[in-house]
Amino acid sequence: MELPSLSDFLSSVMVEGSGSKNTQASYARDLEVFYDFVITTRSEVVNFSQLKLQNFCTKRGLGRRSQARMISTLRSYFRYLQRQGIIKDIPKLEITQHTRTLPETLSEAEIDVLLKACQRTDGNEYRAIRNKAVLVILYATGCRVTELCTLDLMDAQLDMRLLKITGKGSKQRLVPLISTAADALKDYLEIRMHLSAPTEKSLIVNDRGHRPSRIDIFRWLKRWSLDAGFSKNVSPHKLRHTCATQLLKEGVDLRTIQTLLGHASIATTEIYTKIDSGDLKDAVSQFHPLSGVRPQKDV
Numbered sequence: 650m651e652l653p654s655l656s657d658f659l660s661s662v663m664v665e666g667s668g669s670k671n672t673q674a675s676y677a678r679d680l681e682v683f684y685d686f687v688i689t690t691r692s693e694v695v696n697f698s699q700l701k702l703q704n705f706c707t708k709r710g711l712g713r714r715s716q717a718r719m720i721s722t723l724r725s726y727f728r729y730l731q732r733q734g735i736i737k738d739i740p741k742l743e744i745t746q747h748t749r750t751l752p753e754t755l756s757e758a759e760i761d762v763l764l765k766a767c768q769r770t771d772g773n774e775y776r777a778i779r780n781k782a783v784l785v786i787l788y789a790t791g792c793r794v795t796e797l798c799t800l801d802l803m804d805a806q807l808d809m810r811l812l813k814i815t816g817k818g819s820k821q822r823l824v825p826l827i828s829t830a831a832d833a834l835k836d837y838l839e840i841r842m843h844l845s846a847p848t849e850k851s852l853i854v855n856d857r858g859h860r861p862s863r864i865d866i867f868r869w870l871k872r873w874s875l876d877a878g879f880s881k882n883v884s885p886h887k888l889r890h891t892c893a894t895q896l897l898k899e900g901v902d903l904r905t906i907q908t909l910l911g912h913a914s915i916a917t918t919e920i921y922t923k924i925d926s927g928d929l930k931d932a933v934s935q936f937h938p939l940s941g942v943r944p945q946k947d948v
Contacts, residue, residue: 683723
């Protein structure tokens with residue numbers, strides 16, 4: 650027994666939906682769990698109990714967010730089967746609402762500590778310069794780890810202080826580089842030939858001189874977090890959250906942050922509006938007309 654037209658569906662994710670390889674891999678993992686569920690519980694591929702599926706996923710250690718993603722994957726899969734005429738009706742699947750938690754961020758002081766830690770390379774000055782460029786780009790642009798790994802040399806326009814980033818669905822956006830990021834990238838490009846293979850087109854290179862993988866970036870951040878003395882590893886996504894949160898606190902509007910991060914929907918960006926109660930209290934005390942703090946205008 651196997652899931653009908655599985656390979657064709659996964660191929661369609663790339664072609665019809667303009668999905669990324671990571672999206673395709675995510676769909677494949679979800680459907681692998683679903684296949685295990687069908688085999689283990691002797692359920693039918695189309696006619697099955699969602700409650701049993703949820704219980705099965707819970708026992709497998711999948712949280713609510715992962716289960717919601719699986720339901721979304723199954724909906725896409727069943728719609729594909731219906732379009733191909735393989736099934737007539739699509740099973741009714743409900744996504745259980747889960748509480749969205751505030752993303753963890755780093756303070757400016759923690760960023761400074763991490764910047765110093767990433768440059769401790771046992772005397773390898775070239776790697777220290779590269780590491781600083783990697784960290785500063787992640788933090789200054791809020792780009793995703795995959796977006797960083799897929800950057801090519803031609804994507805850096807230092808004369809205009811711009812970085813062309815290719816995001817989800819192969820959508821491209823131009824992201825401005827603040828002076829610190831532009832300087833770090835300039836310093837790195839001047840020594841890149843000492844780290845890179847001669848024909849390598851990737852902007853960032855790993856310790857072997859080739860395009861880095863996501864695992865390379867996560868491994869670097871894990872080592873830097875350890876050297877910085879942090880209790881938890883810093884992930885690329887935490888740097889992305891930190892970038893967005895700090896911009897919002899400085900008064901940058903949501904639409905601008907949405908464009909910077911490459912969010913398809915403003916709803917995704919709105920999670921950053923959940924500021925903590927301390928910030929809210931300060932804002933109300935400072936700006937509300939009844940607070941008694943604002944200077945009175947002359948009548």
